[in-house]
Amino acid sequence: MPDPDFPAPAGAARHDVLVRGGGAVGLSAALALARQGLRVALHAPGAPAAASADVRAYALNAASVALLRSLKVWDALPADARTAVHDMHVEGDDGAAALHFSAWVQGVPELAWIVDAAELERALAAAAGFAPHLDAVAAPVPAALTVLAEGKDSATRAALGVRFTRHGYGQRGIAARLLASRPHAQQARQWFRSPDVLALLPLDRPQPGHGLGLVWSVPDDRAQALMALPEADFEAELMAATGGAAGTLTLASARQQWPLALAEASAVHGEGWVLVGDAAHVVHPLAGQGLNLGLADVAALAAVLAARQAAEPWRPLGDEKLLARYARERRLPTLAMARLTDTLLHLFAHPNPLLRQLRNRGLATVDRLGPLKKRLTAQALGL
Numbered sequence: 001m002p003d004p005d006f007p008a009p010a011g012a013a014r015h016d017v018l019v020r021g022g023g024a025v026g027l028s029a030a031l032a033l034a035r036q037g038l039r040v041a042l043h044a045p046g047a048p049a050a051a052s053a054d055v056r057a058y059a060l061n062a063a064s065v066a067l068l069r070s071l072k073v074w075d076a077l078p079a080d081a082r083t084a085v086h087d088m089h090v091e092g093d094d095g096a097a098a099l100h101f102s103a104w105v106q107g108v109p110e111l112a113w114i115v116d117a118a119e120l121e122r123a124l125a126a127a128a129g130f131a132p133h134l135d136a137v138a139a140p141v142p143a144a145l146t147v148l149a150e151g152k153d154s155a156t157r158a159a160l161g162v163r164f165t166r167h168g169y170g171q172r173g174i175a176a177r178l179l180a181s182r183p184h185a186q187q188a189r190q191w192f193r194s195p196d197v198l199a200l201l202p203l204d205r206p207q208p209g210h211g212l213g214l215v216w217s218v219p220d221d222r223a224q225a226l227m228a229l230p231e232a233d234f235e236a237e238l239m240a241a242t243g244g245a246a247g248t249l250t251l252a253s254a255r256q257q258w259p260l261a262l263a264e265a266s267a268v269h270g271e272g273w274v275l276v277g278d279a280a281h282v283v284h285p286l287a288g289q290g291l292n293l294g295l296a297d298v299a300a301l302a303a304v305l306a307a308r309q310a311a312e313p314w315r316p317l318g319d320e321k322l323l324a325r326y327a328r329e330r331r332l333p334t335l336a337m338a339r340l341t342d343t344l345l346h347l348f349a350h351p352n353p354l355l356r357q358l359r360n361r362g363l364a365t366v367d368r369l370g371p372l373k374k375r376l377t378a379q380a381l382g383l
């Protein structure tokens with residue numbers, strides 16, 4: 001029996017591709033494919049309202065920035081909605097164990113960019129509104145290929161019978177915008193203090209040179225307690241956790257929280273469909289890589305479809321063998337990132353004193369080994 005919510009591809013369909021989901025990944029996919037001349041329908045119910053409330057600041061790597069630049073979205077972002085990171089300082093539970101990364105040592109203009117999540121979605125939606133070959137549709141329409149970008153709770157993925165294996169971490173990520181009394185100096189800071197992971201990301205909003213994006217991963221019960229605290233008490237907790245390293249911190253937005261999990265779809269492609277972004281995989285935000293993975297999915301899919309256009313235009317867009325190339329290309333990078341974030345989290349969340357000593361020594365050792373550190377950094381930067 002055909003599913004009315006997942007229309008079968010029709011021979012005379014007006015659109016080549018249907019993108020479902022108007023988050024950053026779905027919007028990027030719609031733009032990237034329309035740019036190739038494919039006729040794209042975008043089904044993104046309710047997306048702009050959700051975007052306007054997001055207080056997160058995303059860390060984006062060079063590959064993500066290159067994709068957004070090619071979509072003419074990067075330069076459309078307001079200057080204070082993206083800030084380059086020149087240095088990164090990571091501390092273990094023991095104040096003496098630290099790792100320091102520098103763009104200068106790495107020989108790159110910046111280590112990453114910190115981007116206002118709501119502005120990014122707004123800029124993507126504005127670009128989608130003007131893009132040729134791209135139509136917003138109120139309901140799913142028939143197309144040769146459906147790109148599912150519905151996020152981690154994708155109902156269409158479930159309707160396709162794809163399993164989504166989810167391991168909850170029993171943690172929540174609290175995000176907020178902060179104002180710091182000290183200049184951020186384009187430095188990102190991260191503290192791994194078992195079991196918390198706290199990151200302060202430089203962003204020139206709400207004030208140039210003094211804005212910070214907070215991502216604080218803590219166990220569920222502590223998250224509930226922190227969310228319930230009056231602002232002044234929350235700020236006091238922040239000061240205690242950061243030891244005043246970033247100066248006096250004041251809340252500049254509401255606090256929002258997300259349950260954290262590691263999740264993976266049992267398949268990311270089939271005849272006529274692919275999964276991209278959080279609909280395909282979810283990782284812990286401690287390495288700031290979830291959206292980077294999703295945008296890399298988009299770049300890989302766009303490359304596979306462009307190669308088809310050049311070499312085998314007779315092959316249908318929804319051809320399972322064609323889409324398997326996309327799945328193969330994304331398999332290893334996704335697995336590697338899932339393993340890395342999971343291992344780091346378990347290593348740093350574990351209360352065992354021996355592990356604690358080992359991980360702190362590990363940080364200090366990596367910091368001393370210049371070439372190893374340089375290689376690790378290049379990998380994380382997507383260089």
Ligand SMILES: Cc1cc2nc3c(=O)[nH]c(=O)nc-3n(C[C@H](O)[C@H](O)[C@H](O)COP(=O)(O)OP(=O)(O)OC[C@H]3O[C@@H](n4cnc5c(N)ncnc54)[C@H](O)[C@@H]3O)c2cc1C
Pocket residue numbers: 020021022023024025026043044045046047050056057058059060149150151152153154155156173174175215258276277278279285287288289290291292293294
């Ligand atoms: C606290 C926190 C901090 C993070 N920090 C970073 C970071 O620094 N760097 C980074 O790279 N990543 C980060 N991430 C990860 C990043 O937020 C996600 O990977 C990214 O938002 C996923 O985008 P998406 O478009 O795939 O999914 P979503 O943003 O979830 O968008 C999915 C969209 O699909 C819509 N939708 C749902 N169902 C349907 C349907 N049936 N039909 C049509 N539309 C539908 C939804 O309304 C939504 O608009 C962080 C995550 C958290 C929780």
